[in-house]
Amino acid sequence: MKLERDVIVIGAGPSGAISSALLKQRGWNVLVLEGQRFPRFSIGESLLTHCLDFVDEAGMMPAVERAGFQFKNGAAFVRGDEYGDFDFSDKFTKGRDSTFQVQRAAFDKVLADEAEKQGVEIRYETRVTAVDNSGAKPRVRAVDAKGVEYEVEGKFLLDASGFGRVLPKLLDLETPSKFPVRNAVFTHVADGAAPDAFDRNKIQVIVHPGHRDVWFWLIPFANGRCSLGCVARKEFFDTYPAQLEERLKKLVSEEPFLTRVLANATWDTPARELTGYAANVKSMHGKGFALLGNAAEFLDPVFSSGVTIAMRSASMAAGLLDRQLRGETVDWTNDFEIPLRKGVDTFRAYVKAWYDGRFQDIMFAKTQPPGIRAMICSILAGYAWDQSNPFVAEPERRLDMVAKLCAA
Structure with missing residues (x-):
């Protein structure tokens, strides 16, 4: 059996739902092939405000x-006893002042359902097993839940498969990340925290008291639950219990803030592990295809940049692809990959500064140079492509400069 569509999208997560909806709105026949059945568990639960710009662009804000x-x-x-926070209303770049913290199973289903309501065809529990982009049009081989195999030919292929990284694996595009190999252990808990135990309107990023490159996330949800995770190198985790829930409990017991906040927590969800999550590719595009979000590159969860990068790449790709399908000549390197990587590289500089201690020195400094907080806050809100922000235009130099001033 052979199907023909204008655009084939691999994956129905945020970048797949956004890109397919935007292309459908422009009149293209889009087929999304999703390997799982929604709702399904995923992390990346603390959205940045810039995410909602793309949700709004796709016409999905009312549903969200x-x-x-x-x-x-x-x-x-x-x-330890140091605390600092950023409020998104106090930022350099104009934009939204708030966003949401979401259980991704529900959030991703809302976006996918909205894409379907707009006319996008989504086939769940369908795996892409092979890709051939040697001809005039890319073709994929797919297998559904019943084992039925078929081929789909399209004018273009977008890979929105996230950590599944379908095209990088099938087309030998993967290349090692320059980041050290780190793992994440995480779960969901019923936190049982008192209303005033901590600020539920903010993600909490907590540094391990004995290891400044080991950190926890605590992401509160609206239903009295939290996402809880710890990020560290494998060698560090190897000194803790092998059973993941016991490992996470032991780590939490070593951190005073989490010990207090989660004193009455109910651990009712199996812990999971993501190993060696940092990833990169030789190129974000090629003949007949482009890679979106985590399918192209994933940095680190510390600044919650993954979904923002995914959605921005989806919006950019949809606009370019619409022009290309209408007969325009599109330069995917100069109009997609290079500008997208500028923001990714801004986040990269901040992730690097987190682990080498410079960002922590700035964050926990008793005094900070005037105006600096607003510029950094814009990046934490997701506006990492605003070249008018000095901390976007020159992230490494500016971070170095301010870290030295704060340490003086």
Whole structure:
């Protein structure tokens, strides 16, 4: 059996739902092939405000607002008895002042359902097993839940498969990340915290008291639950219990803030592990295809940049692809990959500064140079492509400069 569509999208997560909806709105026949059945578990639960710009562009904001997700207005950082936070209303770049913290199973289903309502065809529990882009049109081989195999030919292929990284694996595009190999252990808990135990409107990023390159996330949801995770190198985790829940409990017991906040928590969800998550590719595009979000590159969860990068890449790709399908000549390197990587590289500089200690020195400094907080806050809100922001235009130099001033 052979099908023909204008565009084939691999994956129905945020980048797949956004890109397919935007292309459908422009009149193209889009088929999304999703390997799992929604709702399904995923992390990346603390959205940045810039995410909602693309949700709005795709016409999905009313549905997201109706879903009752946890309001988020910033980010908080904890290191021992030191505490600092950012409020998204105090930022350099114009944009939204709030966003949501979401259980991704529900959030991703809302977006996918909205794409379907707009006319996008989504086939769940369908795996892409082979890709051939040697001809005039790319073709994929797919297998559904019943084992039925078929071929789909399209004018273009977008890979929105996230950590599944379908095209990088099938087309030998993967290349090692320059980041050290780190793992994440995480779960969901019923936190049982008192209303005033911590600020539920902000993600909490907590530094391990004995290891400044080991950190926890605590992401509150609207239903009295939290996402809880710890990020560290494998060698560090190897010194803790092999059973993941016991490992995470032991780590939490070593951190005073989490010990207090989660004193009455119910651990009712099996812990999971993501190993060696940092990834990169030789190129974000090729003959007849482009890679979106995590399918192209994933940095690190510390600044929650993954979904923002995914959605921005989806919006950019949809606009370019629409022009290409209408007969225009499109330069995917100069109009997609290079500008997308500028923001990714901004986030990269901040991730690097987090682990080498410079960002922590700035965050927990008793005094900070005037105006600096607003510029950094814009990046934490997701506006990492705003070249008018000096901390976007020159992230490494500016971070170095301010870290030295704060340490003086």
